[in-house]
Amino acid sequence: MKGQIFLYVFIMWLMILGGGGLLVLTIAPIEIHGFGRYSDEFLDSGIKAVIAIFLVVLWIFIMSKIKNWIFHKQIRN
Amino acid sequence: MLDKTIAAIVISAIAFVTVYAITPILIKNLEKRKLVVKDYNRVGGAMVARPGGPSILAGILASELVLYALFSSVEVLAIILTTFLAFLVGLADDRKVLGGWFKPLALAATAIPIILLGAHGSHLDFPLFGSVNIPELYLALIIIMIPITGNTVNSIDVLNGVASGFMTIASFALTISLFIVHHYDIAIASLPLGFVSLAFYRYHKFPSRIFPGDSGALTLGAMYGTIAIVGHVEIIAAVALLPAVINSFLFLSSVKRIVEHRQLKSSPVEHTEDFKLKATEHKDAPVTLVRLIVANGPMTEKEVGFTIFKLALFSAALAIITAFMTGIKI
Numbered sequence: 450m451k452g453q454i455f456l457y458v459f460i461m462w463l464m465i466l467g468g469g470g471l472l473v474l475t476i477a478p479i480e481i482h483g484f485g486r487y488s489d490e491f492l493d494s495g496i497k498a499v500i501a502i503f504l505v506v507l508w509i510f511i512m513s514k515i516k517n518w519i520f521h522k523q524i525r526n
Numbered sequence: 527m528l529d530k531t532i533a534a535i536v537i538s539a540i541a542f543v544t545v546y547a548i549t550p551i552l553i554k555n556l557e558k559r560k561l562v563v564k565d566y567n568r569v570g571g572a573m574v575a576r577p578g579g580p581s582i583l584a585g586i587l588a589s590e591l592v593l594y595a596l597f598s599s600v601e602v603l604a605i606i607l608t609t610f611l612a613f614l615v616g617l618a619d620d621r622k623v624l625g626g627w628f629k630p631l632a633l634a635a636t637a638i639p640i641i642l643l644g645a646h647g648s649h650l651d652f653p654l655f656g657s658v659n660i661p662e663l664y665l666a667l668i669i670i671m672i673p674i675t676g677n678t679v680n681s682i683d684v685l686n687g688v689a690s691g692f693m694t695i696a697s698f699a700l701t702i703s704l705f706i707v708h709h710y711d712i713a714i715a716s717l718p719l720g721f722v723s724l725a726f727y728r729y730h731k732f733p734s735r736i737f738p739g740d741s742g743a744l745t746l747g748a749m750y751g752t753i754a755i756v757g758h759v760e761i762i763a764a765v766a767l768l769p770a771v772i773n774s775f776l777f778l779s780s781v782k783r784i785v786e787h788r789q790l791k792s793s794p795v796e797h798t799e800d801f802k803l804k805a806t807e808h809k810d811a812p813v814t815l816v817r818l819i820v821a822n823g824p825m826t827e828k829e830v831g832f833t834i835f836k837l838a839l840f841s842a843a844l845a846i847i848t849a850f851m852t853g854i855k856i
Contacts, residue, residue: 451833454818455840458768462844465765466851469652477658494662501663513779520818 453519460515468508476500533596534714537589541718545585545725552581553729553736567685567827568733569801577620577739578730582722583613586749589718601756602715604645605749611636612676612748616741629680629744633673636748640668645756651707652761653851671760672751675767679747680740681777682770684816687731688831689738692770692838693723693746699766699842700750703849704757712757719749732828762852766845769837773815780813798824 479500481492556562556575564571586609594602615632618624640646646668648661660667683689697720704713723746729735738746754763764771792808794817802824805817819825819833 451819451822451836454769454772454815454837457772458837458841458844461768461772462765462841462848465761466653466848469650469761470655472650473652473655473658477660490662494660497660498663498666509775509779512775516776516779520813520821 457516457519461512464508464511468504471504472501476504529596530710530714533593534717537593537714538717538721540592541585541589541721542725544588545581545722546728548581548584549578549726549729549736552578556736563737565686565734567797567801567803572733574734574737576737577617577741578726578736579613579616579620579739579741579743579745582726582738582742582745583610585722585725586718586745589722590715593715593718597711599711599715600643601645601712604640604643604756605715605752607639607643608636608672608752609745609749611639612672613741613745615676616739616744619740619744629677629740630673633676633744633748634669637668637672637752640752640755641665647758649758650760651758651852653848654854656855667760668755671755672748675751675754675763676744676747678767678770678774679750680743681774682815682834683738683743684814685732685827685831685834686734687727688834689743689746690723690727690730691831691835693750694720694727695835695838695842696766696770696845697723697750699845700753700757700759700763702846703759703762703766704753706846706849707759707762707852709757709759712753716753716757719746719753722746732831759849759852762845762848765848766841768841768844769815769834776813776815776818795820802826803830 476497479493479497481489481496483489484492553575561576562573563576565574587606590602590606594606612633615629615636619629646664648664649657649659650664651657679689679693682692697716701713701716701720704716726738726742730738750763750767754760792806792811794806794811794814795803796806798804803816803820803826804824805821815834816830819830
């Protein structure tokens with residue numbers, strides 16, 4: 450069981466690194482133009498925020514599935 | 527450079543000695559005023575003084591105020607104010623049991639000095655991939671970061687010595703990481719957190735003579751979160767805190783709501799006849815880190831604590847690797 454907890458920590462770390470890469474490479478470059486300076490900034494931030502929240506929810510969902518997979522025997526008991 | 531090295535040594539010594547000297551006096555004072563709680567994991571249920579937050583705060587304030595007097599840094603001022611406000615929130619919770627939502631909301635308010643003083647950046651640094659500039663979103667991140675770190679440290683305060691020992695490891699990992707990413711001033715400002723935790727561990731370790739209480743745990747957690755923000759090492763700080771994050775995550779995903787431990791109907795662990803900890807068989811009990819650690823068989827409280835410290839050391843190593851990776855861009 451102890452080894453499985455270390456594995457879970459390690460997977461979580463890998464997912465943080467992967468999630469960071471996804472944010473920097475795909476979401477950060479998004480830019481909105483054509484609605485005026487302040488509207489562009491507002492829309493830009495809003496869209497990035499929505500995507501970031503969605504990614505956090507997705508991250509929690511995946512971590513929950515991995516948790517059930519790693520600790521399934523103990524959780525079932 | 528020499529003056530900063532001397533300052534680092536001086537404030538580390540002040541932080542350690544203050545907590546080391548004040549805590550026994552605080553223990554006597556709390557016992558005299560009958561401010562004690564039962565240690566349910568101890569044979570016979572010994573009464574232990576609580577809260578230890580005042581001595582933790584004294585160590586932090588004494589050292590950080592000296593640092594502020596020497597260098598007048600706005601980041602250090604933000605650390606002092608946010609930590610002090612978090613202590614007040616914790617103290618209120620120690621005195622009167624407050625609702626599950628009170629602490630996150632009140633702790634969110636403690637982050638205001640960081641914003642008002644402008645002691646934050648506007649970008650998140652990720653290892654290997656570079657950084658993202660998120661000026662508006664970063665303000666929201668500051669507001670949620672302090673409640674997360676505060677409550678995460680509070681949630682790991684489950685056994686004798688665990689919260690202070692865990693914070694000693696995580697704090698020194700954060701300090702080393704700050705040096706690696708060349709944020710020397712904040713690295714120096716983070717030293718008191720590790721030394722305060724270490725000095726408090728002397729009295730908190732098994733068998734505990736004092737518990738930190740909410741005032742102690744939230745003070746440590748809020749200071750950790752503030753250092754992460756003003757030092758621009760949010761991701762590294764999260765990695766060093768992973769075992770505690772997992773504990774909160776397991777707890778929340780099993781109870782599916784924000785709730786205090788004391789409000790739970792069944793405990794995640796029980797005692798064997800020889801007073802070892804074993805996983806409960808109650809279906810409605812939450813899944814926690816301790817429950818998973820003892821899932822394969824009963825362990826003593828001390829053994830469980832050392833397993834958590836091994837996990838903390840593993841996360842600390844990952845955090846330091848992450849700090850090295852932050853300087854590399856692929």
